[in-house]
Amino acid sequence: MELHKKDNFSRRNFLKTSVLASGGLLIGFNLLIACKPGVQMPVDIDSLNFNDFNAFIKISNEGYVTIFSPNPEIGQGVKTSMPMLIAEELDVDWKNVTVAQGVLDTNNYTRQLAGGSQSIRFGWEALRQTGATAKQMLVNAAALKWNVAASTLKASKGIITNQNGETLGYGEVVKEAAILAVPENVVLKDPKDFTIIGQEIINVDIDKIITGKRLFGIDYKADGMLVATVLRPPSFGQKLKSFDATEAKKVKGVIDVITIGDKARKYLDTGKNNWTVKLSKTDKVVVIAENTWAAMKGKKALSAVWEEDGQLESTEDHEKALTAILDGKNLNINREDGAVENAFATADKVIEKTYHSPFLPHNCMEPMNFYANVTADKIHLVGPVQTPEYAAKVVAALLDFDLDKIHLEMTRMGGGFGRRLYGDFVYEAAEISNLIKKPVKLVSTREDDMTTGIYKPAVKYRIKAALKDGKVTGYHLIEAAIGSNMYGAISNFFPAGCIPNYKVETGNYNSNITTGAWRAPYTNFLAFAEQSFFDELAIELNIDAIQLRLDLLQNVKNTTDERIEYSGQRMEDTIKLVREKANWGTTKEGVYQGFSAYYSHNTHVAEIAEIEIKDGLPIIKKVTVAVDCGIVVNPTGARNQVEGGVLDGIGHAMYSDFSFKDGKPQDQNFDTYRLIRINETPKVDVYFVENNNAPTGLGEPGLPPAGGAVANAINAALGKRIYRQPFVKEFNESSMLS
Amino acid sequence: MPNYILNVNGEQVRISADSDTPLLWVLRDELDLVGTKFGCGIAQCGACTVHINGVAARSCQMQVSFLEDTKIVTIEGLSVDGKHPVQEAWKEIDVPQCGYCQTGQIMTAAAFLEENKRPSEIEIRNAMQGNICRCASYNRIEKAVKVASEKIG
Numbered sequence: 001m002e003l004h005k006k007d008n009f010s011r012r013n014f015l016k017t018s019v020l021a022s023g024g025l026l027i028g029f030n031l032l033i034a035c036k037p038g039v040q041m042p043v044d045i046d047s048l049n050f051n052d053f054n055a056f057i058k059i060s061n062e063g064y065v066t067i068f069s070p071n072p073e074i075g076q077g078v079k080t081s082m083p084m085l086i087a088e089e090l091d092v093d094w095k096n097v098t099v100a101q102g103v104l105d106t107n108n109y110t111r112q113l114a115g116g117s118q119s120i121r122f123g124w125e126a127l128r129q130t131g132a133t134a135k136q137m138l139v140n141a142a143a144l145k146w147n148v149a150a151s152t153l154k155a156s157k158g159i160i161t162n163q164n165g166e167t168l169g170y171g172e173v174v175k176e177a178a179i180l181a182v183p184e185n186v187v188l189k190d191p192k193d194f195t196i197i198g199q200e201i202i203n204v205d206i207d208k209i210i211t212g213k214r215l216f217g218i219d220y221k222a223d224g225m226l227v228a229t230v231l232r233p234p235s236f237g238q239k240l241k242s243f244d245a246t247e248a249k250k251v252k253g254v255i256d257v258i259t260i261g262d263k264a265r266k267y268l269d270t271g272k273n274n275w276t277v278k279l280s281k282t283d284k285v286v287v288i289a290e291n292t293w294a295a296m297k298g299k300k301a302l303s304a305v306w307e308e309d310g311q312l313e314s315t316e317d318h319e320k321a322l323t324a325i326l327d328g329k330n331l332n333i334n335r336e337d338g339a340v341e342n343a344f345a346t347a348d349k350v351i352e353k354t355y356h357s358p359f360l361p362h363n364c365m366e367p368m369n370f371y372a373n374v375t376a377d378k379i380h381l382v383g384p385v386q387t388p389e390y391a392a393k394v395v396a397a398l399l400d401f402d403l404d405k406i407h408l409e410m411t412r413m414g415g416g417f418g419r420r421l422y423g424d425f426v427y428e429a430a431e432i433s434n435l436i437k438k439p440v441k442l443v444s445t446r447e448d449d450m451t452t453g454i455y456k457p458a459v460k461y462r463i464k465a466a467l468k469d470g471k472v473t474g475y476h477l478i479e480a481a482i483g484s485n486m487y488g489a490i491s492n493f494f495p496a497g498c499i500p501n502y503k504v505e506t507g508n509y510n511s512n513i514t515t516g517a518w519r520a521p522y523t524n525f526l527a528f529a530e531q532s533f534f535d536e537l538a539i540e541l542n543i544d545a546i547q548l549r550l551d552l553l554q555n556v557k558n559t560t561d562e563r564i565e566y567s568g569q570r571m572e573d574t575i576k577l578v579r580e581k582a583n584w585g586t587t588k589e590g591v592y593q594g595f596s597a598y599y600s601h602n603t604h605v606a607e608i609a610e611i612e613i614k615d616g617l618p619i620i621k622k623v624t625v626a627v628d629c630g631i632v633v634n635p636t637g638a639r640n641q642v643e644g645g646v647l648d649g650i651g652h653a654m655y656s657d658f659s660f661k662d663g664k665p666q667d668q669n670f671d672t673y674r675l676i677r678i679n680e681t682p683k684v685d686v687y688f689v690e691n692n693n694a695p696t697g698l699g700e701p702g703l704p705p706a707g708g709a710v711a712n713a714i715n716a717a718l719g720k721r722i723y724r725q726p727f728v729k730e731f732n733e734s735s736m737l738s
Numbered sequence: 739m740p741n742y743i744l745n746v747n748g749e750q751v752r753i754s755a756d757s758d759t760p761l762l763w764v765l766r767d768e769l770d771l772v773g774t775k776f777g778c779g780i781a782q783c784g785a786c787t788v789h790i791n792g793v794a795a796r797s798c799q800m801q802v803s804f805l806e807d808t809k810i811v812t813i814e815g816l817s818v819d820g821k822h823p824v825q826e827a828w829k830e831i832d833v834p835q836c837g838y839c840q841t842g843q844i845m846t847a848a849a850f851l852e853e854n855k856r857p858s859e860i861e862i863r864n865a866m867q868g869n870i871c872r873c874a875s876y877n878r879i880e881k882a883v884k885v886a887s888e889k890i891g
Contacts, residue, residue, distance in 0.1 A: 075836025075873050202832045209837035210828045211820040212773015212813035216838060219772040227767075252739055252756050293756070293763035296779075365777050365785060365838040365872045414775075414838030415872050446778040636832045640875060644835055647874035670782035670870065678876040679863040 015133055016041050017178045024060040025174035028053030029130045063158050063171035066098045074416030076699040077637035078119045080204045088196040089131030092158045099204040124694050132186040141176035142168045191692045200636040217383035217411040218369045225439045227292045228432050229299040231285040232452050235663030236513045239282035239309035247301040253294025259283045260431045267398045276390040278422045278454050278514045286432055292443055310512045312663035322460045325480035325507035334491035338501035343474025347466035355529035357725040359658045360456040366414020367449040372429035373439035379406045384413035391423040395430045418517035422454050451665040456518030457483040461529040474501040483515030486522040492563045493599055497556035520700040523600040531596040531708030545595045546579055566599035570628045573689050574604040578626035581687050582608035594713030596705040602696035604628040609709035618714045620682040630693035638698050643684040645702025651676025653707030654727045742802055747815025757803040762786045764802050773813035773841045784869030787842040788812050794849035813841040824848045827886035835873035843869045847883045855891045
């Protein structure tokens with residue numbers, strides 16, 4: 001998965017300007033790459049294209065600023081925070097700024113992707129440079145008007161002031177600015193001079209959200225649009241044998257019943273598919289209807305016969321397969337330091353524990369959907385997808401179209417959590433529209449959404465530590481996962497570099513149940529296993545749980561190992577902040593604390609959970625969180641991400657389970673699949689480490705430490721160690737309310 | 739298909755739909771009121787919450803044929819200007835993340851506060867527990883209901 005591309009921002013020729021036909025200055029810029037030479041700027045808003053520029057700023061003659069932000073918004077807040085970075089350096093009043101979702105043309109955008117908590121980290125330099133460059137052009141234009149040196153002028157809140165105290169609004173110099181050369185080497189602000197970054201800026205879509213405006217993909221409507229529902233095999237390992245649509249066609253509003261699959265099979269057979277493609281080769285039955293209800297009713301009225309086309313796997317099979325991997329010798333070594341075998345051979349004591357977690361569906365509140373209109377000479381696609389560039393490319397290959405004939409518009413997304421990285425619903429919608437030659441919106445039911453795949457992989461970890469002379473001298477972690485394994489730098493996270501003899505190995509079970517990225521991929525459960533394990537080690541060593549981590553972190557502070565991604569110092573500062581804010585170790589009687597800390601997605605997080613026991617059951621009352629994400633761009637948005645991440649982590653650790661019987665998912669909807677609800681949530685208090693480091697992402701890093709903090713608090717209260725998610729199964733009660 | 743006359747957001751509307759069509763799909767597909775969301779279709783998530791005669795109800799379970807002579811209010815009709823105290827509180831607290839479930843949350847909260855103008859923390863948590871927020875903006879929902887109750891009371 002390529003979520004961590006490290007593109008360097010190039011300033012050369014990244015920005016161009018034009019005067020709009022309707023008045024005002026248009027600035028086009030490119031976030032991550034320099035523009036090609038000789039590109040033309042549009043002269044009206046309707047013809048904005050994102051081919052050479054992937055974002056635009058319009059400054060009207062009245063000085064109002066519109067930022068066309070093309071980045072996918074899945075609830076992580078970038079539609080607010082990314083424009084804040086531009087507005088900061090442009091030095092305009094935030095109340096005069098409007099943010100509009102850029103319409104995306106496929107050929108046309110570059111690297112718009114929501115995933116891996118990377119948007120702000122990548123945009124930090126480029127967006128501020130853009131704002132600062134635009135401001136300098138406006139100041140230069142004012143300098144020419146007044147015939148003074150630009151260096152004698154000041155600009156603030158959209159007003160340029162000269163030494164005589166005369167003023168010009170940005171809007172008054174846009175025409176002149178547009179014809180000036182783009183300045184190079186502009187100076188960015190010192191963080192202490194920030195006036196927008198660091199302010200509490202409310203979500204830019206708030207008014208539309210709270211009044212129910214048309215925002216999401218499922219809300220999309222076009223003239224002549226039909227609605228499609230898709231019947232897929234009920235079990236993994238099955239394919240369509242036959243179907244009878246007689247009853248379905250009797251449903252009022254049902255127009256036709258067709259099958260799709262030819263295009264997908266042909267495409268899959270080329271072997272050129274990328275990681276976003278998780279299509280199956282079976283035929284699927286599609287109900288085409290005038291409206292959504294008829295399409296859903298029609299699907300229910302279908303009768304289909306399925307036949308075996310592979311293994312029909314059950315959760316018991318997975319349990320055995322994963323355990324066999326942990327016990328086996330056929331593992332990949334992700335990282336090995338020192339002499340691990342020797343550390344265990346010479347240890348005073350060896351501790352070994354195994355941790356288990358199930359598959360999990362993403363369950364975005366907005367079920368998967370997409371609009372497609374395939375006509376003879378072009379394809380129009382609209383909807384919520386985290387990887388629009390891939391989606392367009394796959395549709396082009398699937399239907400044998402030129403990429404520049406595909407026009408893709410992104411909508412706000414009702415959650416992503418990794419699910420919308422995979423475009424199966426886009427490809428299905430395109431194949432349907434291609435067959436019926438009409439505009440169509442594919443809509444999934446909740447049952448479709450939950451049972452047709454791309455889950456968080458079921459994973460087991462076995463962790464072994466060697467203890468000698470009161471220290472951890474050896475560490476060996478094995479990951480056994482279904483579908484795929486931990487990627488990239490994860491084996492270089494804590495405790496890599498802290499323990500001299502260290503080894504991480506992975507093994508995989510290849511299943512026909514599809515898996516993929518799920519919010520904080522792998523670390524979401526790895527952090528629980530590892531941080532529970534260290535809690536156990538601290539008790540074994542008779543050291544305070546936090547002190548054990550701090551002692552270990554000393555070993556990585558001056559590391560010369562370039563593979564190590566996290567910072568020992570920043571982790572220490574984060575841990576000390578949460579220790580202070582949660583009054584670690586000094587709670588009143590009956591309140592028990594659990595500590596956990598984890599670095600992921602470039603952000604350091606430490607959490608302390610507090611629980612009470614009622615009728616033998618743990619009640620989670622509070623979680624205190626310390627976060628080092630560098631400069632906090634938008635504190636209200638940042639806290640919201642962390643609060644949600646922590647509660648999401650707790651919810652899934654406590655309650656969520658997903659199993660299979662003969663290939664069939666055993667939960668279909670929220671009546672049996674349990675998600676955390678408001679009456680089960682603790683209060684989450686979030687604190688940020690103050691520093692001037694470049695900001696890092698927040699969509700994911702709050703989640704991984706949460707489960708471990710709760711599990712460790714449960715152990716503190718009850719002396720009960722939890723090794724398996726969901727925790728609720730360890731108690732004889734279905735409900736644990738706070 | 740039979741015709742029905744419904745009172746939606748204070749207006750009489752005539753619609754043509756199968757008798758078992760859930761109000762949710764009449765609102766979204768026929769009346770173009772897309773603020774009422776589809777989440778689960780089985781009254782478990784609350785995304786489709788509307789008011790029927792002032793009571794919060796799951797529109798995915800309300801068949802259109804039973805709804806003549808009732809007063810239906812959706813998020814679009816909760817206030818004329820988006821300034822119902824609950825909406826104002828949602829904005830003040832900056833509740834949403836993805837935002838998808840929030841109209842349902844607001845409709846549940848608004849009906850609840852009509853019944854109980856000064857709720858306790860526990861009453862708020864119990865009243866709102868039928869609405870799932872997958873982004874888990876629950877701390878803020880709780881706070882916003884409290885703030886709204888102060889605005890109303």
